[in-house]
Amino acid sequence: MPDSIIIIPTYNEKENIERMIRKIFYLPHDFHLLIIDDGSPDGTNVIVKNLMNVYPEQLFIVERAGKQGLGTAYIHGFKWAIARHYDYIFEMDADFSHNPDDLLKLRQACIDGADAAIGSRYSTGVNVVNWPMSRVLMSYFASVYVRFITGIDVADSTAGFMCYKRKVLETIELDKIKFVGYAFQIEMKYTTVKHGFKLVEVPIIFINRTLGTSKMSSGIFGEAIFGVIKMKLNSIFRKYPEG
Numbered sequence: 398m399p400d401s402i403i404i405i406p407t408y409n410e411k412e413n414i415e416r417m418i419r420k421i422f423y424l425p426h427d428f429h430l431l432i433i434d435d436g437s438p439d440g441t442n443v444i445v446k447n448l449m450n451v452y453p454e455q456l457f458i459v460e461r462a463g464k465q466g467l468g469t470a471y472i473h474g475f476k477w478a479i480a481r482h483y484d485y486i487f488e489m490d491a492d493f494s495h496n497p498d499d500l501l502k503l504r505q506a507c508i509d510g511a512d513a514a515i516g517s518r519y520s521t522g523v524n525v526v527n528w529p530m531s532r533v534l535m536s537y538f539a540s541v542y543v544r545f546i547t548g549i550d551v552a553d554s555t556a557g558f559m560c561y562k563r564k565v566l567e568t569i570e571l572d573k574i575k576f577v578g579y580a581f582q583i584e585m586k587y588t589t590v591k592h593g594f595k596l597v598e599v600p601i602i603f604i605n606r607t608l609g610t611s612k613m614s615s616g617i618f619g620e621a622i623f624g625v626i627k628m629k630l631n632s633i634f635r636k637y638p639e640g
């Protein structure tokens with residue numbers, strides 16, 4: 398069994414998912430891949446299940462009824478991966494905004510000593526291609542805001558491209574992670590750092606999707622803005638053990 402599993406949450410990704418799956422299994426490393434699909438009306442799950450005949454040993458799917466948010470999809474996937482003892486557990490979007498070739502760099506950062514590695518858009522300037530300026534500014538200043546409120550030294554706290562060593566996910570009490578949208582990404586990084594784990598940022602170039610649409614909404618944005626303050630207040634009353 399390989400030591401690495403990639404978790405990809407999907408909601409209406411029929412234009413991207415087949416190419417993404419084939420690309421991952423073409424990489425020069427043996428990865429397993431778990432898709433967490435929330436009942437995509439566009440039939441993303443059907444495409445995945447057809448490809449499971451091509452990759453019966455490497456490709457897996459969890460199908461959930463209805464859209465339940467990015468955060469709960471990852472928590473489900475993390476527990477699935479921990480139960481099967483993968484050493485390196487990845488998060489990645491389905492839409493090619495994260496370059497699958499960079500998976501190898503994230504894994505290497507963990508082999509070289511990181512407990513978790515972030516595919517970071519902002520650790521060396523601003524490396525985002527084809528997002529409207531309004532979205533770049535919102536995303537960039539969200540990370541500045543998170544750093545200011547929480548004090549964690551992370552340039553890209555909303556990044557959705559990550560590699561966690563299993564021990565991190567086993568330690569951080571996944572059932573206590575509360576946020577479901579992009580605030581989930583912030584909460585995961587904050588909790589990782591608070592447990593004393595070493596988080597390393599690996600520079601990547603993020604390229605906006607060319608197919609399908611983003612699931613970002615104003616509710617998700619609001620959760621991130623107010624959630625960060627709530628998270629900081631909660632942490633004042635919560636004791637974190639050393640990682």
Ligand SMILES: Nc1nc2c(ncn2[C@@H]2O[C@H](COP(=O)(O)OP(=O)(O)O[C@H]3O[C@H](CO)[C@@H](O)[C@H](O)[C@@H]3O)[C@@H](O)[C@H]2O)c(=O)[nH]1
Nearest residue numbers: 406407408433435465466467470490491555557611612613
């Ligand atoms: N299962 C499931 N998947 C979901 C859901 N919502 C979104 N997804 C999936 O989660 C991935 C990311 O969603 P997008 O909608 O493509 O995200 P984005 O707007 O491009 O957001 C990017 O920027 C965020 C903020 O910086 C990042 O947090 C995020 O990871 C991503 O890189 C995609 O594979 C999408 O299908 C959901 O409710 N359920």
